[in-house]
Amino acid sequence: MTTTMQQHPTTRGAAIQLRGVSKVFGTGDTKVTAIDTVSLDLPYGELVLLVGPSGCGKTTLISIVAGLLDASAGEVSVLEHNLTRMGGNRKVRFRGANIGFVFQQYNLLPALTAVENASVPLLIAGWSRPKAIEKASDLLASVGLGSRLKSYPSQLSGGQQQRVAIARALVHEPRLLVCDEPTAALDAASGRTVMDLIRQVAVQPDRAVIVVTHDSRVYDFGDRIVSMADGKVVELLGKGQRPHE
Numbered sequence: 001m002t003t004t005m006q007q008h009p010t011t012r013g014a015a016i017q018l019r020g021v022s023k024v025f026g027t028g029d030t031k032v033t034a035i036d037t038v039s040l041d042l043p044y045g046e047l048v049l050l051v052g053p054s055g056c057g058k059t060t061l062i063s064i065v066a067g068l069l070d071a072s073a074g075e076v077s078v079l080e081h082n083l084t085r086m087g088g089n090r091k092v093r094f095r096g097a098n099i100g101f102v103f104q105q106y107n108l109l110p111a112l113t114a115v116e117n118a119s120v121p122l123l124i125a126g127w128s129r130p131k132a133i134e135k136a137s138d139l140l141a142s143v144g145l146g147s148r149l150k151s152y153p154s155q156l157s158g159g160q161q162q163r164v165a166i167a168r169a170l171v172h173e174p175r176l177l178v179c180d181e182p183t184a185a186l187d188a189a190s191g192r193t194v195m196d197l198i199r200q201v202a203v204q205p206d207r208a209v210i211v212v213t214h215d216s217r218v219y220d221f222g223d224r225i226v227s228m229a230d231g232k233v234v235e236l237l238g239k240g241q242r243p244h245e
């Protein structure tokens, strides 16, 4: 085709675009290639599940997408912003405004109550304390913790702490939500509640969600499944398809 390229300002790119992304840890004998030249496009408005065996690079990959780790090679674009070329301070601000995280460990601040923990992203964004506490309280109520707002993390069960962590990740309505094993510590019913919440709040036309999971009970919540092995993407599956286990 030799036609002139038309400008289509309404045409949206991918929510996440990776081009030849690699991540190498260490050097010499201790060198580990955690991510090996991965290229991937993930669209807006979908919940993507990232699956694969322990050590295959899932946490490393989502940490790169979330701007928490720099790639060793390749180009990373998130919400149509090129992270590869973004300086440190801008990246911190971009992350704070646009990305919510739920980690394998809950990472709650032990000296803060549940509602204070959940309000942290709003306080960072400059909300007044009463407004931040009110919004965080509503969200905690919606994950069944309305009666535990003033509990400290040490007074909550693992599953309850995970729900606080999820409320904290969603409270500032980030356009990209990145979750590492959000249902691992939960029973089946709480796991479904959490996945329902993640879908409702985060799956909207200008938003995207990536959930790392070993939990085949939540596969039905995914719009697609990205399957990894040895630092590479080995399979891309649509809704209803299941990865080889």
Ligand SMILES: Nc1ncnc2c1ncn2[C@@H]1O[C@H](COP(=O)(O)OP(=O)(O)OP(=O)(O)O)[C@@H](O)[C@H]1O
Binding pocket: 025, 026, 032, 033, 034, 052, 053, 054, 055, 056, 057, 058, 059, 060, 061
């Ligand atoms: N900071 C680090 N320094 C050195 N090696 C690392 C580091 N982080 C991860 N790795 C290595 O990179 C590889 C991928 O690790 P990663 O944590 O991404 O795996 P994973 O798929 O999330 O595994 P799991 O399902 O067990 O959480 C592993 O071999 C791991 O040992």
Ligand SMILES: [Mg+2]
Binding pocket: 058, 059, 060, 104, 180
């Ligand atoms: Mg991991």
